[in-house]
Amino acid sequence: MAGRRGKRWLLLLGIPVLLAGLLAAFWSWDWFIPLAESRASAALGRPVKIEHLHVKLGRTVTVAAEGVRVGNPPDFPEDPPFAQVARATAQVDVGAFLRSREVVIPAIELDRPAVNVIAREDGSRNYAFDTLSAPKGEAAEPGAQSGPKIGALRINEGKAKVVIPWLRADFDVDLNTRDRDGQEPALVAEARGTYAGQRIEAEFTGGSVLGLRDETRPWPADLRLRNGDTTLALQGTVREPLKLRGADLRVELAGKDMADLVPLSGVPFPKTPPFRLEGKADYADGRVRLFDAEGKVGRSDIGGTLTVSTTGSRHDVTADLRSRSVDLADLGGLIGSQPGRADTPGQTRQQRNAMAREAAGRKLLPTTPVNMPRLTAADVHLRYRADRVQGRNMPFDSLSTEVDIVDGAVSIHPVSLGIGQGRLVANGTLAPTEGGGLRAKIDVEMRRADLSRLLGAAGAGGAGTVGGVARLEGSGKSVSEILGRGNGEATFVTVGGTVSSLLVDLSGLQFGNALLSALGVPARARIECFIADFALQRGALRSRTLLLDTDAHVVTGSGGLDLGREQLDLRLRTDAKRPTVASLPTPIRIEGTLKDPSIQPELAEAAARAGAAVGLGLLFPPLALLPTIQLGVGENSECEALQAAGERRRRGQQQQAPEGGGRR
Known part of the structure; x- marks a missing residue:
């Protein structure tokens, strides 16, 4: 009897062991791929595909997804997709979840991620996401978690392709993270290609990718960029980088023509001689501000504050500028003439040739048509003053002006030129016409010049x-x-x-x-x-x-x-x-x-x-x-x-x- 009972127990114990062995032998975490794809697709509003899924159990669970692919919107071709990752690995702290219901992810690593940012001439774009959100008016429950706590994010051999026709942009970006002693990995990026139809090269080093969400610590940023003949250097910190607030940035700009800054800034700068500018920059409430600026445009010094608001349908620009000494030839671009002089230092061959053609022409008055798209690109409110007007045979002592451009209509109130104890003052308006030009009404008064x-x-x-x-x-x-x-x-x-x-x-x-x-x-x-x-x-x-x-x-x-x-x-x-x-x-x-x-x-x-x-x-x-x-x-x-x-x-x-x- 005893032998029979022992065999029965062995049989009862062996069946679960056998089933466990069979389950271990044939188990595949890929069975959970449809569920993971469904949840990810719903969150992103895009089709998400995963080739393989691996899980390593323990106090810290390691989840690895291979062949991850995020698709394009329906009206875009399937290839290339919006994004794909060769392998994405995440570690999950199970103990923290059991103790406090917190989702803690000590580390995420992305191997060979690739992103394609594509736009088309009709304005459609594959990077416009339509993600699910909570119904309007519903507030988050008290104590609800805002999201998982992530420790470190590493990117290995990341790539991005950016093609945006209306920006005349077509460039590639290399993305990586760089380990730092005692700190989270820093984000490093390099870009090469074209922007605004000109060659662009850029190098960027920032803080950790996940540090972008940490509003308690300033996020470091160091950018070096060249676009055509224009160079930009930006260095400092941003306290709330995702909101671009609390910036403490030093900016250096230099180039051959400030008109080249239009595609980079959205500000309708006129043509100028070579320039350089240094100042501080910040961003708050949808406004970018360049302040404490000092520099040179041609032979003229320039300084002051420039604020660009990006909250409306088009940019709103407010500029309060001043010069200790100005050469009026440097401002020639404002009236359609070639700015600068033949001996202005640093000019390009194209600028010298344009000046030579203008000098050889039979016309003295500027014949360059008004650039109406640029004039209507932003609303501008300009205040400018120059303490001294330089140049031989120049009768003017000083210059001050206030100009507003709204919906392409220009209001001058006034332009004032000092002549000894007197002044030459001009007030007027320049209103757009149906033919693409301007209708001018100008009144001039000279008092005791x-x-x-x-x-x-x-x-x-x-x-x-x-x-x-x-x-x-x-x-x-x-x-x-x-x-x-x-x-x-x-x-x-x-x-x-x-x-x-x-x-x-x-x-x-x-x-x-x-x-x-x-x-x-x-x-x-x-x-x-x-x-x-x-x-x-x-x-x-x-x-x-x-x-x-x-x-x-x-x-x-x-x-x-x-x-x-x-x-x-x-x-x-x-x-x-x-x-x-x-x-x-x-x-x-x-x-x-x-x-x-x-x-x-x-x-x-x-x-x-x-x-x-x-x-x-x-x-x-x-x-x-x-x-x-x-x-x-x-x-x-x-x-x-x-x-x-x-x-x-x-x-x-x-x-x-x-x-x-x-x-x-």
């Missing part, structure tokens, strides 16, 4: 003030078109100075000495009154009054300038106040283009005259013009007295006309 400052820039002497007003309305795709189709008027007047300085330095012509000689006016004659009153109609600037009164002569003029063709057609004549033997110079004609003017004698009108009094009553402006003139200068006793004399002379001629009307 220092004549000595205007003349001293060219090494000449003089005294007095200049004032006046001007108005322009026009439309076009460039400065040349706007002026060439414009309507408006301009009136300017000066009191004091010397005739030589005025003709050489205020006329804007490069042949002042020849002009002075042709007029037959003494080089140092004193100016008593100068009035220039022009009307602009469809790009044709015609004189209504052009008169220079000195202590010995009166110079009068007629004609004007076709701004569309930049063609000059001016006639000037000189009359002595006291007739002398040598007081009958030939009238002259100024012809040619703004770039290449010439002086010719007006032989057809050469005749003897008996002084300026003959023409004063006919050439002087109406009395209604004087309030406008006084607005610009403040005092005009000389011009008023001269006008009064001309009016008296004109009335006298009218009274004598019937008596002498029959004489020829």
Whole structure:
């Protein structure tokens, strides 16, 4: 009986052992792959496939998935997939879960992960995820875990491919982690390819990948990037890297043209000469801020603060900039001309060639069309001031401006140029038109501009003030078109100075000495009154009054300038106040283009005259013009007295006309 009972127990014990042995022999964790794939697909909103699954049991369970593949959206081809991993290994602390229901993962390791970030011309992209989320309005339960606690993440031989047509981007990224003594592995990345249609090379070293979620410790970041001719260096820490807040970053930017920064920053920078800039950067509430910035653009220094808000449908840019010294040629890109000068250091061959082509062209006014996509790419609010304007033959002392660009419409309020104790101020608007250009409305006022400052820039002497007003309305795709189709008027007047300085330095012509000689006016004659009153109609600037009164002569003029063709057609004549033997110079004609003017004698009108009094009553402006003139200068006793004399002379001629009307 005892033997029988022993055999029965052996049989009962052997069956479970045999079943356990059979289970161990044929067990496969791959049976759980459908469940794992289903959970992962639901979480990502993408099809997830796993080739093999391995589990090693113990106090710390090791789970390894091989051949993991995350698919593309339905309208993308299957290959290449969005992501794939040759082997993903995770360690799970079972004891921590049993004690406190916490999910603790001491380490995750990814071998040869590959990601393909692909976009297409129609705007579709494979990196737009539609993941499941809790119903709107449901709050997390108190004490609920926000996610698993992960110790370290290692990436071995990671790759990424990025192709985004509208950024003209096609580059590859190598991703790895680097072990550090006593610290979690650091993220290291290198990128090569093209961005914005230009070669891009970048090297990045950061903190641990999982440290991105730790808001208690600053996350280190070190980036070195070259995109075409532009270089960017960024180094520092970010306290909340996933939210890009609490940044303490030092930024260095350098390049050949700030317009190259547009695809990198989204800020519509104009064309500039070579530049370099250093400053600090941070990010908060959807705003990127560059502050404490200092640098150079061409020959001009630049500094201040630039803030870019990315929360709206397009970027909103606020800039508060200043220069201790500015070369206005460096700002030429703002009006469509090639910025900089021929000797600006660091220019590329393309920049030098563009400057040479512009210099060789027959046009003086900028003809480059307005870049409307760039103008409408962001709303811009700019405040700029320059303490000193540099350059030879430059009459301006300082510059300040405030400009707003909203929906492509430009408001200037104002641009102000200092000229000694006076200023030249312009206010206006530039509104987009259906044809892709701008409609301009500009008002200009010159108040008590220092004549000595205007003349001293060219090494000449003089005294007095200049004032006046001007108005322009026009439309076009460039400065040349706007002026060439414009309507408006301009009136300017000066009191004091010397005739030589005025003709050489205020006329804007490069042949002042020849002009002075042709007029037959003494080089140092004193100016008593100068009035220039022009009307602009469809790009044709015609004189209504052009008169220079000195202590010995009166110079009068007629004609004007076709701004569309930049063609000059001016006639000037000189009359002595006291007739002398040598007081009958030939009238002259100024012809040619703004770039290449010439002086010719007006032989057809050469005749003897008996002084300026003959023409004063006919050439002087109406009395209604004087309030406008006084607005610009403040005092005009000389011009008023001269006008009064001309009016008296004109009335006298009218009274004598019937008596002498029959004489020829």
